[in-house]
Amino acid sequence: MTESDHDPGGDRDTDTQVTAAGSAALRLANVESADRNAALESIAGAVREREAEILEANAEDVAEAEAMLERGEYTQALVDRLKLDAAKLDDIASMVESVAEQDDPLGATLSARELDDGLELYRVAVPIGVVATVFESRPDALVQIAALALKSGNAVILKGGSEASESNRILYEVIREATDGRFETIPNGWAQLIEAHEAVDRLLELDEQVDLVMPRGSSEFVSYIQDNTQIPVLGHTEGVCHVYVDSEADLGMAEDVAFDAKVQYPAVCNAVETLLVNESVAADVLPGLVERYEEAGVEVRGDAATREVVDVGAATAEDWRTEYGDLELSVKLVGDVYEAVEHINENGSKHTESILTEDADTAETFMTGIDAASVFHNASTRFADGYRYGLGAEVGISTGKIHARGPVGLEGLTTYKYYLEGDGHLVASYSGADALPFTHAELDAEWTPGRRSGE
Amino acid sequence: MTESDHDPGGDRDTDTQVTAAGSAALRLANVESADRNAALESIAGAVREREAEILEANAEDVAEAEAMLERGEYTQALVDRLKLDAAKLDDIASMVESVAEQDDPLGATLSARELDDGLELYRVAVPIGVVATVFESRPDALVQIAALALKSGNAVILKGGSEASESNRILYEVIREATDGRFETIPNGWAQLIEAHEAVDRLLELDEQVDLVMPRGSSEFVSYIQDNTQIPVLGHTEGVCHVYVDSEADLGMAEDVAFDAKVQYPAVCNAVETLLVNESVAADVLPGLVERYEEAGVEVRGDAATREVVDVGAATAEDWRTEYGDLELSVKLVGDVYEAVEHINENGSKHTESILTEDADTAETFMTGIDAASVFHNASTRFADGYRYGLGAEVGISTGKIHARGPVGLEGLTTYKYYLEGDGHLVASYSGADALPFTHAELDAEWTPGRRSGE
Structure with missing residues (x-):
């Protein structure tokens, strides 16, 4: 000390x-x-x-x-x-x-x-x-x-x-x-x-x-x-977020959302780091989008399949797990929504993931299949924020799953306490051969300290 | 490995x-x-x-x-x-x-x-x-x-x-x-x-x-x-539980509850370890209660003031923090409910605490003043249990305050996920000089995967 x-x-x-x-x-x-x-x-x-x-x-x-x-x-x-x-x-x-x-x-x-x-x-x-x-x-x-x-x-x-x-x-x-x-x-x-x-x-x-x-x-x-501590920690260690453009996406919407998710504020944890594109629409969406990214100063890297569609640098395996926090983006083509989900569950940080599609079933596959605090359909990953979520002031964003997940408001600074109001009740009465049964009936009452309901 | x-x-x-x-x-x-x-x-x-x-x-x-x-x-x-x-x-x-x-x-x-x-x-x-x-x-x-x-x-x-x-x-x-x-x-x-x-x-x-x-x-x-792990742990490390017999207690009830809390099943974490008695009622409640305890094989130890009222062994400072888990009990006299609360917050393990009193204000002082997962009024500490609480099967009992506290049911094995359904919404629209406002209106709707309410 x-x-x-x-x-x-x-x-x-x-x-x-x-x-x-x-x-x-x-x-x-x-x-x-x-x-x-x-x-x-x-x-x-x-x-x-x-x-x-x-x-x-x-x-x-x-x-x-x-x-x-x-x-x-x-x-x-x-x-x-x-x-x-x-x-x-x-x-x-x-x-x-x-x-x-x-x-x-x-x-x-x-x-x-x-x-x-x-x-x-x-x-x-x-x-x-x-x-x-x-x-x-x-x-x-x-x-x-x-x-x-x-x-x-x-x-x-x-x-x-x-x-x-x-x-x-x-x-x-x-x-x-x-x-x-x-x-x-x-x-x-x-x-x-x-x-x-x-x-x-x-x-x-x-x-x-x-x-x-x-x-x-x-x-x-x-x-x-x-x-360095045994104290429970509330915080986020990484934000490797993805946007997946599905074959059934509205491509104009997809372009706008993918752009917003990277460029609107690249330094924050809910900005996109990897763009996944269904190979069937890559030729339709990537050339225009990459041009817009490059005009905004974004350095785009892609896997081999991406580089057959647009002229960008090569992404390595390391890119898939990197939080750039800057005007950098990796792009990967996938065959279907399942491949997108698999890539994200393997490489993501359980922070925020978004799918662009007009097909509700595909959206469901993506949203329920991904293990992340926030999963979006047709919206920018940048919405993952306590203020935008309507939580009021934000305590922080959690990438853990215990206690609080995602953007955390004041509720994350609370726990609960059980109060039991009795009249001399003994556990012995509820044990053994002549055990009384419990009623376990839900009560519609607020706790009034020291008193039972109706007293 | x-x-x-x-x-x-x-x-x-x-x-x-x-x-x-x-x-x-x-x-x-x-x-x-x-x-x-x-x-x-x-x-x-x-x-x-x-x-x-x-x-x-x-x-x-x-x-x-x-x-x-x-x-x-x-x-x-x-x-x-x-x-x-x-x-x-x-x-x-x-x-x-x-x-x-x-x-x-x-x-x-x-x-x-x-x-x-x-x-x-x-x-x-x-x-x-x-x-x-x-x-x-x-x-x-x-x-x-x-x-x-x-x-x-x-x-x-x-x-x-x-x-x-x-x-x-x-x-x-x-x-x-x-x-x-x-x-x-x-x-x-x-x-x-x-x-x-x-x-x-x-x-x-x-x-x-x-x-x-x-x-x-x-x-x-x-x-x-x-x-030995960085993984969040759900469990209880100690159960140093107290029963406090207030000056306004129904003494017959107090005797029964204090007996039940120790003797009904002494090996478990929600059994009482230290009995606190208001000095104004010690002479009325302790002789009969200690006799009952001793007949049941409980070894009673007391502080100096207790030993002026009943003939028991001496309790040391170590007793106040010991989870006996057996037919042993320490007794301490206190001047008022505040002293009881202070002793418990200093020595208890935040598990389960109980007050015996007919005075609702005193009950409130005790119940809100004590930092524990469960605080009871006129009931045995032994009720702190998932089955008795009506939680169904019990996952465990937590003495931590994060995620789950006290008896934990199936809900303790769940977390939550945020799903956002949009229509191409961009964060850029809600930023800067012409920022759109958020409506933040509560919705009375269940999530339907891939669809917005009313779609």
Whole structure:
């Protein structure tokens, strides 16, 4: 355990911070929605009020990053992501307000069942507890994750990249001062900032106390976190997405969707990396589409069959598994939808896959046959996103299958708790020769703490 | 990678078996409910038909275990758990039939939303994929897990204890022969048995191909699995459960519930380990209750305050965190419900906690203040069980908070998939200056593959 010189928690080390978050989580779990929303409004207000301070701190990070850029150690993209201005800060404050406006993810009775006369079981949505997030350069990530955690009643451990250390420190201070001691019910310490690199190593060891870790950053970064902790990880490691143009596709639509899926924003995980084309329509769709791609600066590579139709570079086996994250695309011809499904299940990353076809049965074969979080019919893979899905703010995108899959909203920051209301019921009564039967009747009731329905 | 001499898959090693399970999982995901149920009925029938063979194989395991018992290497309890007879085998067949009768956990549209005109998003329940189970001596665990996996459309990797190797091998053979090639839609290879100890080490490394591991056995065993794999683990590591007798408790009820929670079946994870008693009622409830416990053979230990009321041994700090799993109990006096909540959150294992009180507000303080999968009011902790909860067959009990919590039914073996039905929709239309808005209207529709609602 080591301490950062700048540890905003003072002398406390990572263990102490995580323990403090655990205590806060127990209290925050029972704070009313109105109070959590008031605290969020307070944070949004503070971000706007303290604009000058925040931009000043951010300017220090940016100056440092520009020096690194000149030495060739950082990219221009990193510097751009890092830089805040008045408009971006206003967007951050608005984002916090929009999180406050979301439906409360907590307290709903998810199911209710009578086990026997006077013995009632309720399943109720509750926060997960302590969630940690480890993120790279964008300082807005700190505010977004803190807001989502507060909205969902979770304590949060925040660890940002060193390139944004001044920005993260001031944003954390703004959040802390906007909530600590300002509301009777919001516990101090619900958000904790850790800074030292050694602190993150320690954090990843605390699987008994941290319930979930959400890394935000590159695929490599998420993989690194997954490989170094026993804490459940919510994130996506790769986005090798495909578009399949079927023999029965509307070819004009196919061209537009395939173009949108690559060019609209190539750096993101839901952009297409490999285009699969039914060999019967390759000569009709590929020449025009490849010309459009090349005009947009896309480097197209194809398998041997593709190169008989269009003049592009050669794709190797490695291309089929590569997330370019850039204006690059591989193309492969397939004989039918089954071959497309097989290629995708073998090479895809279970993120987002799309078929273009006017034949509903072929669409069904593709959609049910592929193992991926999102499977689309006649739509761009780029729709795979929490905001577009209508989930409100997005916690992240998961390529795992456990707990949450695909774009994850506030619901992904909740779990459930069983509450059983009885009247002195004993298991002995339901065991042995004279065992009473259970009624197991669904109840149409919300849980009222400490009371059975109708009481 | 090593191969067992008895590998029922022939020459195939663990990797090949896991790959085969992965291929089978993709096909099994789309098998109709009726076919999965027919395969389950076929398994139940085969278990009954091949009774003699199964009992013969089991007798070999039992003979070996009895020899180990004589050498003091096995316990009588282990030998008892291992032993099958005609009645137990009939119970196993009936269990498989009851799994077939459960509601289908697959295919339900969990939510449906219009994103924009003609662009419809559906969230549909699907199998997880490849689940693995590693279990100790009870051979019925193999059949139960295989049945639950088949019902929920998952391929399954089965690894039993070496003490039950003959029983597991014949039961696996019965399952395989009752399904392989017998149904047009059920893929061969959906269940795979691995036997060598080295094979389980290899299995735990295959986190890219195995989606979930469900260890069944002691807490230590589950911890071992959790410490040795990156695959998500569904299981419970500890059951340190509490009963709190409040000052406003019905003391007769409290005595009965506290007795039931310990004595009805002390070896299980939902039995109480520590009894917390409000000091204002300790003198009224403890003497009679401790007498009853001692008559039932329970060894009671108490803190100093308890020992001023009843003549029992001294409990140490270690007692508060110990899962006895036996006729042992620690008792501690507390000043109020807050102290009880604090003790439990500090020492409990987030499994099951119960309060005895007639005061609804105190019940609420306890139930919402405690972080545990199940929190009860005026009922025995022993009710925390999938069957009693009405979940049908139980996959396991989870003390984690991610994916599934508390007793887990077939739903815990499912995840979901997003299906998007469009008409050539592009993300570019929803971006930039002239961005179209999303409608995000809830749809009252089930997903019809390849079609939008109303088509």
